[in-house]
Amino acid sequence: MAHVTFIHGIANKPPAPDLLRIWREALANSGDPLPLGDLGVTSSLVYWADLFYEKPDEDISAHEGVLENTAEAVDGGGGAEMPTPRTAEEAVFIDALRKQMTEMSDAQIAANPPAVPVNPQGALERVPLPWFLKKAIMSTFLRDVHHYLFDVEYAPPARPPVRIQQTIRRRFVEALAAPGITGPHVVVSHSMGTVIAYDCLKRVADCGGVDGLITLGSPLGVDEVQDKLQPEWKRDDGFPHERVAAGWVNVFDRLDPVCGFDPQFANDYCKAGAAAVEDIAVQNEGAWRHSATKYLRQPAVCQTLRRMLGL
Amino acid sequence: MGDGPTIDEVRERAQKSLAALRGMCSDDELSEARALVEKLRNQRDYELMGKLAEAVSRRDPKDAKNRRLYAQYLIDTGKATAAIDLLQPLARRLPKDDPEFAEATGLLGRAHKQIFFDAGDKGSSGAREALKKAIEAYRGPYERDPRSTWHGVNLVALLSRARALGMRVAPDLDPQAIAAQVVATLKAMPAEKRDEWFLPTLAEASLGLRDWAVIDENIRQYVAASDAKAFQIGSTLRQFTEVWDLENRDERGRALVDMLRARLLRLQGGELRLAPEDLQRVREQPAPPEGRLEAILGTYGAQTYQWWKTGIERAASVAAIRQKMGNRMGTGFLLRAGDLGREPAGELLVLTNFHVVNEQGTNQALRPADAEVVFEAADPGKPYGVAEIVWTSPVDRHDASLLRLETPVTGIAPLPLAAALPVIDDTARVYIIGHPGGRDLSFSFQDNELLDHEGAPAGNPQIPGVCRLHYRAPTEGGSSGSPVFNSRLWQVIGLHHMGGKIGVRRLNGKEGSYGANEGIAMQSIIAAMRA
Numbered sequence: 142m143a144h145v146t147f148i149h150g151i152a153n154k155p156p157a158p159d160l161l162r163i164w165r166e167a168l169a170n171s172g173d174p175l176p177l178g179d180l181g182v183t184s185s186l187v188y189w190a191d192l193f194y195e196k197p198d199e200d201i202s203a204h205e206g207v208l209e210n211t212a213e214a215v216d217g218g219g220g221a222e223m224p225t226p227r228t229a230e231e232a233v234f235i236d237a238l239r240k241q242m243t244e245m246s247d248a249q250i251a252a253n254p255p256a257v258p259v260n261p262q263g264a265l266e267r268v269p270l271p272w273f274l275k276k277a278i279m280s281t282f283l284r285d286v287h288h289y290l291f292d293v294e295y296a297p298p299a300r301p302p303v304r305i306q307q308t309i310r311r312r313f314v315e316a317l318a319a320p321g322i323t324g325p326h327v328v329v330s331h332s333m334g335t336v337i338a339y340d341c342l343k344r345v346a347d348c349g350g351v352d353g354l355i356t357l358g359s360p361l362g363v364d365e366v367q368d369k370l371q372p373e374w375k376r377d378d379g380f381p382h383e384r385v386a387a388g389w390v391n392v393f394d395r396l397d398p399v400c401g402f403d404p405q406f407a408n409d410y411c412k413a414g415a416a417a418v419e420d421i422a423v424q425n426e427g428a429w430r431h432s433a434t435k436y437l438r439q440p441a442v443c444q445t446l447r448r449m450l451g452l
Numbered sequence: 453m454g455d456g457p458t459i460d461e462v463r464e465r466a467q468k469s470l471a472a473l474r475g476m477c478s479d480d481e482l483s484e485a486r487a488l489v490e491k492l493r494n495q496r497d498y499e500l501m502g503k504l505a506e507a508v509s510r511r512d513p514k515d516a517k518n519r520r521l522y523a524q525y526l527i528d529t530g531k532a533t534a535a536i537d538l539l540q541p542l543a544r545r546l547p548k549d550d551p552e553f554a555e556a557t558g559l560l561g562r563a564h565k566q567i568f569f570d571a572g573d574k575g576s577s578g579a580r581e582a583l584k585k586a587i588e589a590y591r592g593p594y595e596r597d598p599r600s601t602w603h604g605v606n607l608v609a610l611l612s613r614a615r616a617l618g619m620r621v622a623p624d625l626d627p628q629a630i631a632a633q634v635v636a637t638l639k640a641m642p643a644e645k646r647d648e649w650f651l652p653t654l655a656e657a658s659l660g661l662r663d664w665a666v667i668d669e670n671i672r673q674y675v676a677a678s679d680a681k682a683f684q685i686g687s688t689l690r691q692f693t694e695v696w697d698l699e700n701r702d703e704r705g706r707a708l709v710d711m712l713r714a715r716l717l718r719l720q721g722g723e724l725r726l727a728p729e730d731l732q733r734v735r736e737q738p739a740p741p742e743g744r745l746e747a748i749l750g751t752y753g754a755q756t757y758q759w760w761k762t763g764i765e766r767a768a769s770v771a772a773i774r775q776k777m778g779n780r781m782g783t784g785f786l787l788r789a790g791d792l793g794r795e796p797a798g799e800l801l802v803l804t805n806f807h808v809v810n811e812q813g814t815n816q817a818l819r820p821a822d823a824e825v826v827f828e829a830a831d832p833g834k835p836y837g838v839a840e841i842v843w844t845s846p847v848d849r850h851d852a853s854l855l856r857l858e859t860p861v862t863g864i865a866p867l868p869l870a871a872a873l874p875v876i877d878d879t880a881r882v883y884i885i886g887h888p889g890g891r892d893l894s895f896s897f898q899d900n901e902l903l904d905h906e907g908a909p910a911g912n913p914q915i916p917g918v919c920r921l922h923y924r925a926p927t928e929g930g931s932s933g934s935p936v937f938n939s940r941l942w943q944v945i946g947l948h949h950m951g952g953k954i955g956v957r958r959l960n961g962k963e964g965s966y967g968a969n970e971g972i973a974m975q976s977i978i979a980a981m982r983a
């Protein structure tokens with residue numbers, strides 16, 4: 142039976158069943174509707190927000206990709222603090238990733254700058270949102286990416302800490318191996334979830350294979366992220382052909398700050414030296430272009446998923 | 453899904469309560485029965501509600517609330533005059549400051565309003581008299597307490613309709629002024645006192661202000677909400693069409709009614725009945741501008757409306773199966789022979805139940821020579837005779853008959869078939885389009901919760917070669933031979949063959965029974981045809 146495994150991105154999320162329902166609804170409400178349930182396609186979600194947050198976000202409507210007035214609605218919910226580097230390598234990584242987002246110092250941000258500067262330098266500076274929201278987004282992004290790629294031991298209050306990368310990898314591997322999935326099997330990943338999906342499909346030995354991979358609003362084009370995926374990642378052999386049988390389609394919005402300035406990465410993830418990833422540009426509406434549901438409502442995403450599922 | 457008792461649990465408790473009330477029941481058992489009457493009302497299980505309300509009345513004839521709920525059961529089951537006979541003495545004996553007095557008089561107004569609703573000719577003397585009495589019934593409590601917005605909003609609606617009909621009733625009352633007062637009262641209400649009827653009442657009262665910007669904004673507040681309830685939007689829709697007559701007023705009014713219908717059908721438990729002429733009108737008229745769809749229905753307004761229009765288009769391919777020159781006996785639908793693996797592939801055939809049409813007329817069915825097929829939404833004046841039954845399967849298997857018509861059908865599209873059955877989860881729904889009970893000239897669009905099926909991946913068919921589906925609507929079943937559609941694409945997944953039964957054995961060897969409708973999966977019918 143055809144199956145879609147979703148994996149979410151940065152920031153706190155609603156409870157897993159609600160998030161899965163919201164994402165399926167977004168596909169079903171696309172301009173080219175793809176109601177997975179009606180089509181007999183089962184689906185599941187790799188959920189990892191609980192490793193970072195004490196409890197799920199109860200404001201479910203904030204995650205439906207309509208509002209842009211709270212941190213929760215713009216992938217900045219949960220009150221994450223900027224990560225503290227433990228080594229010089231981590232400090233360099235955080236600093237470089239931060240520079241992708243903004244050129245401004247903490248003091249300049251605190252001085253209440255205009256939402257969109259006259260000459261925007263960083264990816265986040267192109268986003269017409271107030272800076273208190275952009276700061277929440279940046280802290281969340283840097284914390285989640287750092288903790289995963291450096292496998293930090295972490296837990297929300299009153300819970301024993303766990304190794305973030307190891308724990309999420311295990312969840313992803315187990316989700317792919319769930320009983321009853323025959324195929325076609327497609328992974329649809331968003332944001333930080335694209336890094337996790339790639340990491341597992343390329344670098345984790347006991348991870349199962351899938352037929353297709355879709356990445357939405359992915360930071361996998363950012364050099365600092367690619368560096369942390371070595372040695373398995375190589376520019377001329379970065380495609381996860383070991384576990385992705387058919388295609389990898391990357392969907393991006395040029396104004397999505399999480400993609401940084403490298404939203405297309407066909408040349409970064411080649412198969413035997415040749416481009417193999419299909420990059421598709423879309424234009425999400427509104428000020429916050431990174432929203433998962435906005436990507437999922439794109440007809441191009443539905444058409445790609447339909448094709449990969451053989452529908 | 454809520455955490456309260458399920459429909460089956462409430463029904464089971466109600467049956468136990470009925471048994472207890474027949475014997476020496478305790479005070480606790482009587483209290484439980486009283487509470488269950490209201491729960492059954494909320495679940496719209498009127499038949500059982502009426503039985504239990506009657507049983508409670510025999511034990512405690514002075515229980516005013518139970519008597520009032522009993523009257524509501526009577527109204528909702530088409531016995532408005534009996535409800536009036538019950539409510540009038542109840543209102544007379546209750547003190548005017550008793551909260552049940554206002555409820556009883558309001559319901560008296562509703563009973564008269566229902567008689568007006570049901571009148572085919574709203575200008576007839578009976579309808580006008582009912583309208584007048586309804587106005588009187590709502591006027592008294594409203595004038596005693598202008599904070600009573602329920603009475604006030606009904607007064608606005610009924611007065612507006614009376615004025616539109618040219619009736620001279622309560623000439624001293626100005627509906628626009630009352631509407632303004634109701635809106636002001638509602639807006640002044642503290643947030644903690646606003647109940648679930650606050651927004652619907654505000655939306656309806658806004659109609660009386662005749663300011664479309666305010667009307668659209670107030671309607672959107674509850675219609676577009678993610679927790680909107682089908683019974684509330686159904687109630688608003690009934691008021692807007694039957695009392696306000698919005699469909700016949702102007703283009704904006706018609707568009708508003710259509711948008712409410714689209715939203716209602718999308719909601720869990722949504723059901724619509726439309727006359728064939730309404731279906732034709734909706735098919736022909738252009739969609740409202742996208743901006744207004746979003747203004748009223750929210751972000752997905754355009755998609756919701758498009759989905760609804762597709763459903764309306766599908767209805768054109770649904771036919772009434774009638775006894776020649778006689779009553780409806782069931783429903784059938786148009787399919788392309790090629791989709792069933794038959795030749796000639798382009799021929800259009802009609803599928804219905806074996807128990808609706810079969811060669812011998814067994815199971816009280818029609819013989820082909822006695823049956824005619826009418827596509828009432830597309831071409832109501834053209835009956836098609838049945839030339840022959842090209843394939844059939846008895847009631848205990850697929851309960852299906854595939855009909856070739858005497859003359860080819862033109863201008864009506866065959867229904868598309870789904871390649872797979874929906875995934876079973878707590879959000880899975882199916883829709884039925886049919887002619888329930890065969891009794892009135894209307895199409896019914898009904899949202900059903902998909903309970904289970906015997907298809908992949910976990911299905912375990914109990915009858916070899918037959919794949920069944922179970923689904924349930926909060927209202928009645930019926931509609932033998934109707935197509936069962938998946939919820940978003942309006943593709944046919946099954947042939948409906950049994951509706952509204954309780955005690956239906958669960959599928960896939962699961963223990964126990966429940967109330968369910970049953971259909972046969974199209975793919976198993978096609979497989980049997982090909983065998």
